[in-house]
Amino acid sequence: MPQKVFVTGIGVISSIGNNCSQNLQSLVNSVTGIGDIEILETVHRKNFKAGELKYSNHQLAESAGCDKSEFTRTTLLGMIAAKEAAEHSRLKDLSDSRAGFISSTTVGGMCKTELLYKDFLQSKTNGGFIETHDCGDSTECIADFLGIKNNITTISTACSSSANAILLGARMIKNGMLSRMLVGGTDALSKFTLNGFHSLQILDAEWCKPFDENRNGLNLGEGAAYLVLESGEEVRRSQKKILAEVIGYGNANDAYHQSASSPEGTGAYLAMKEAIQIAGIKSSQIDYINAHGTGTANNDLSEGVALKKIFGENVPPFSSTKSFTGHTLAAAGAIEAVFSILAITNGMVIPNLNFTKPIPELNIFPEKNLNRSADIKCVLSNSFGFGGNCTSLIFAKV
């Protein structure tokens, strides 16, 4: 008998708040975290806006309660969110063999490497940053910080990374392989990604406008989020409070282009279809969709086409919360999973900021206003990335 997969703890840090309750307040009050760049050292400070956390690494280390500010920013953000999730779920013993930790990142230690690389190119000495450059570094630092000993791994599937961490955790619990998992992802802002998306000419100089006819690109963001997943058996024993259930997940590849989505939205369609099928529900039972909605011409059209293929003319209320946080890359899937769970526990549909006119080819309208009296039973959350990696998750009220 497959195990049920319950969410018993959540933790998040983003430009709209340092924890779950601050994030919730910003969502409820339609306060965006996207603004001028003040911390990241870049020549583009005046050219672009970002969902940046206005704290130095030293301040982040203090707030995490660790004494080492030499950790990468990716690690520090992850520590804060992972600690909140673990405490929220009152997870005590993380060290036993039935527990695990799946983290994800795309930036990894690049946020540190890029600061030190110029000197290294000239001197060929002090390349110590290579030790924290890879994606496994943040995961192991967070694991050590929380005392996690077993079943540790890291995923990197571009902007669907942490959605895949949740998917993998859910699969492992469902199969009875493990009982308790901390899953999610973390990414810091970096010059590397800012210049990368700039070179692709998909950064909006103003606030991003997901699903709007005049959308002009994305805003980058930073942050981290983690969920505690526990098996039905585990929760029955501990009588813990359940926040939501992970009922569906789908992973598919668009197989169209390394960095662009197909006009047919094939990958997105297949991921949503699989998630709905695994959940064993009808598409009409989805009450809210937290869309990938980056605000680029390509993504929003492709995702919209896929939404219409699944839902026909009756697309459920949907929004892209990237209009609040910016695109937090590997962390986006987990941050948006936390928002999806908050939508369930608070009975709300989160608005999509900066929307005025629908995309003519689609004529679909994201929610412009907060609805706080909604009965949200099922939420679909989409995350798509470079390399055609598409993942959809479905959370349900318990």
Added chain:
Amino acid sequence: MNEVYVNGLGCISAQNTFDRNWFFADVKKAEKNFFKADELSFKNSIPANIGRRMSKIIRMGVASAMSCMKDAGVENISAIVAGTGMGCFEDSEKFLRSMTENEEKLVSPATFIQSTHNTLAAQIALLLKCHEYNFTYVHRGFSFESALQDAALQIEDDKSKNILVGGADEITPAYLDLLESTGRLKKQNSSEGIIAGEGSAFFLLSGIKSASCYARVKAIKTIYKPRSPEELQTAIYEFLSLNEVPIPGLSAVIVGLNGDAGEDSKIISLNETYFKNTMQLSFKNFFGESPVTVSFALWIAAKLIKKKQIPEILCINDVRSKELKNVIIFNQYRDTNYSLVLVSEC
């Protein structure tokens, strides 16, 4: 765990592994402190117009994946699962250097697009037009092991699946410079430091045994930061007991000694005690150290079991097994990531 069969394989490394018939008859030495994968050995397996746009990790990964599918005689894949420790280092470094040197002006997007860690699995999907499950693990010395575990979990759900699982890592001049600057690379006659290695190995795994089957992957386990050889020994004992292979039932242990005395000490200690009466094989002295090095060890284990042939050059103790039924891979990466893979005859 359901039965997981290795129905095909493909490997590119510093050795002549791309040649199906090669099995340690002749071996190449490292160039200074680097086991470099020979481009010429697989040059013709990727069309030149496609290969030119790919970095070395992608060329090695794609060529070994295609060779693996051909070996297995399988055209339709149910999932692509890749592991890589450092990812697309060449393209990341190119973009980083250009951004640094141009002070963030006029940077070309081509290398950025291909810098993400999932590029290899994505390129394979693109070439195969494969819309199925696609995953990339990037956890140091657990990258390939996690990919294997994922595949086993999928086969547990549906044994008819054909899953393409592989590991790949590349070494660039810039990466060698970085390793050199931290003292990680071996200096002549030093007991410290490693010889770096690169390459890629892919496997076609399924719950259904094919006529070309090499071996069975019976179990996989990762062990994070064990404090002592005793802790490792307990973990190995439990692992073998759970899989009903007592120590005398082991035909060989393939150990991941990397030449750094400090990092190797726990394995050496178990070689002298726990594995004393087991045939011990060492492989990194022919492949170099890499986060996905266990993919090369699995290639060796699968071939050993199928060929029933023990290349003497791999042996590091005096024990010789008469039969090759159960082989355990016992690896360490930076004395932090330890892993066990049990491979048995099919």
